[in-house]
Structures are given as structure tokens and as C-alpha cells.
Amino acid sequence: MNKRHAAAAATAATLSLTLAACSSEPSEGSSTSALTHIHGLGLAGGQLYIATHEGVYSPGTNGKPVLVGTSKDDFMGFTVARGTTFYASGHPSQGGNKGLIVSTDAGKTWSSLSLSGQSDFHALDYVxxxxxxxxxxxxxxRTSRDGRTWKSGATLQALDIAVNPSDPALVLATTEGGVARSTDGGRTFLRSQPPVMTFLSWKAKDALYGIDISGGLNRSSDSGxxxxxxxxxxxxxxxALTAVNAEHVLVASQKGVYESKDGGKTFTRRMTVAGGDG
Structure with a gap:
């Protein structure tokens, strides 16, 4: 077992999550009745994007997921940076690590930026x-200004990260002991503190969202x-969890992709998920 799988397994077990793979693959450009193994969510130009073990999808006119572009690679880390620029990471369909990849056309095509074959980013944040x-x-x-050269920060076992949109020096990470806090941009982290969270998302200073191990959606107005x-x-x-803004929240779970526009009080299902636990 390599370092990636060992770290993910240890953290996922404690957080009651599974980062398992699945074997089914859709045809290029096809629609599928339901998604499996979701790793990331984003919204760009009003369009929902769903990063999965088998490519990036968006809702089609018939309400079914439609593959964006032609890539059916495993998209682990995924973030919508600005406009139609997306960043991602994961694994090619034939295996290995993709390092950091970028799309400037909303996921239709992707190109390699750095660390191909070396790194698999399970969590990405652009601030x-x-x-x-x-x-x-x-x-x-790791941190980077251009996606090509990187500064190495603290060593830790984490599932997700979130960066304060008003103070990028403040970085949070979900670990088996709780939420770890860095006040120096991720160079060092203080000891983790309860509660234990699985996923975090932070798009407004006073609206940090986190999902705890019981599946509760929590909000913090004081940086956690x-x-x-x-x-x-x-x-x-x-x-997966993505806050679009202070009140607009996207969540993926075992049975679907859900959207809330009232700060997580109520949700509407946008897509169906078929038996995924990734």
C-alpha cells in the first residue's frame, strides 16, 4: 500500500467515509441514469459540475448526467477557480497520478500543469x-501561485481543506482528531480540535460550512x-461539499446531489447517485 492509500484509508476509516474505486465506465459523451463515486462539486455560469470516478458530468436536458468533454479519468480533487477555469487532480483511467491539471473551457478539455505522475491532490481550494x-x-x-511551482507545507493526514476567503493565511484541514488549524498558510498546523468533520467549504468570511461524522451540516461564523x-x-x-456563497450550498451524498439556497436549511435534489460511497 502506498502513502496515498495508507493516508486516505486511515483518515477515511475514522471519518466513516470510503474512498473506494468502482469499475463501470460510461461511453464517451454519453449520458448515464445515475452517478457514482462523487469527489467534487462546482458551479460556473449557472451550470452544475460534478467530478466523479468516471469523469466530470453536468445535468443534461433530460435530467440525466451528461459527460463533459471526453475524459473518463478519476477526478479526485476538483475546484472551480474563476469563470471557466477549473483545476483538478486524480488518476488516468490506466492508473498513476495526474498531478495538477487545468481546464480553461469549463471541463471540456484538460492539460497537465505540474507534478504529473508524482502527486494526487485529494482536496483543492483556490483563494x-x-x-x-x-x-x-x-x-x-502544498501551495502555488501559478499551478506550476509549489511550496511544501505541513505534513499531515487529512481528508479535506478549506481556506479563509478573507485571510488566506488561515487554513483548516479535516483529520481523524478533528479540525486542524494553520495560521501561516499551511506551513504548520496546530493540534486538531473537535468536532470531527468530514468536508469543509468556505466561500464567505462568516459562513464556513462543515459536515460532521453523523452527516450533520454545520455552519461557523467565527472561523471554526x-x-x-x-x-x-x-x-x-x-x-462532497461546496459552498457557492454564504447561502448557496451544494452537497453530494449516497443518493444524490443536492442544492440549498437558504444556507442549508432545505435542499432540492439536482441529480441521482447510484450506490456510490466514494
Whole structure:
């Protein structure tokens, strides 16, 4: 077992999550009745994008997921940076690590930027023109201004990260012991503190969202010092979380992709998920 799988397995077991792979693959450009193994969510130009083990999908006119572009690679880390520029990471369909890849046409085509074959970023965040990434292959936090050259930060076992949109020096990471906090841009982290969260997303200074291990969606207005439960994530075990803004939240779980426009109080199902636990 390599470092990536060892780190992911240890953290995922504690957080009651599974980063398992699946074997089915859709045809190029095809629609599928339901998604499986979701790793990331994003919204660009009003369009929903769903990063999965078998490519990036968007809702089609018939309500079924449609493959964006032709890539059916495993998209692990995924973030919408600005406009139609997306960053991602994961594994080619034939195996290995993709390092950091970029799309400037909303996921239709992708090109390699850096660390191909070396790193698999399981979590990506884009804040104030910089990329923050959790390198699961090597178990460390990395940062980059251009996506080509990287600064190595702290070594830790984490599942997700979130960066304060108003103060990028403040970085949070979900670990088996709770939420770890960095005040120096990820170079060092303080000891993790409860509660234990699985996923985090932070798009407004006073609206940090986190999903706890019981599936509760929580919100913090004080940078994670205290949390208030808003609701329970619909559809079973959570797979991904993205806050679009202070009130607009996207969540993927075992049974679907859900959207809330009232700060997580109520959700509408946007897509169906078929038995995924990735």
C-alpha cells in the first residue's frame, strides 16, 4: 500500500467515509441514469459540475448526467477557480497520478500543469489567486501561485481543506482528531480540535460550512471556533461539499446531489447517485 492509500484509508476509516474505486465506465459523451463515486462539486455560469470516478458530468436536458468533454479519468480533487477555469487532480483511467491539471473551457478539455505522475491532490481550494492543495500521495499541504511551482507545507493526514476567503493565511484541514488549524498558510498546523468533520467549504468570511461524522451540516461564523448545526445532509453518507456563497450550498451524498439556497436549511435534489460511497 502506498502513502496515498495508507493516508486516505486511515483518515477515511475514522471519518466513516470510503474512498473506494468502482469499475463501470460510461461511453464517451454519453449520458448515464445515475452517478457514482462523487469527489467534487462546482458551479460556473449557472451550470452544475460534478467530478466523479468516471469523469466530470453536468445535468443534461433530460435530467440525466451528461459527460463533459471526453475524459473518463478519476477526478479526485476538483475546484472551480474563476469563470471557466477549473483545476483538478486524480488518476488516468490506466492508473498513476495526474498531478495538477487545468481546464480553461469549463471541463471540456484538460492539460497537465505540474507534478504529473508524482502527486494526487485529494482536496483543492483556490483563494485570492493561489492554489491550496492536499497532496494525498505524500501526505502534505502544498501551495502555488501559478499551478506550476509549489511550496511544501505541513505534513499531515487529512481528508479535506478549506481556506479563509478573507485571510488566506488561515487554513483548516479535516483529520481523524478533528479540525486542524494553520495560521501561516499551511506551513504548520496546530493540534486538531473537535468536532470531527468530514468536508469543509468556505466561500464567505462568516459562513464556513462543515459536515460532521453523523452527516450533520454545520455552519461557523467565527472561523471554526464554534459550530451550529443547520440540518442533516439528505441522502445518506456525504461524499462532497461546496459552498457557492454564504447561502448557496451544494452537497453530494449516497443518493444524490443536492442544492440549498437558504444556507442549508432545505435542499432540492439536482441529480441521482447510484450506490456510490466514494
Amino acid at each position: 485570492d489567486g493561489s492554489l491550496y492543495a492536499y497532496d494525498a500521495t505524500n501526505g502534505l499541504l 471556533a464554534t459550530w451550529k448545526k443547520v440540518s442533516s445532509v439528505p441522502g445518506g453518507q456525504p461524499q
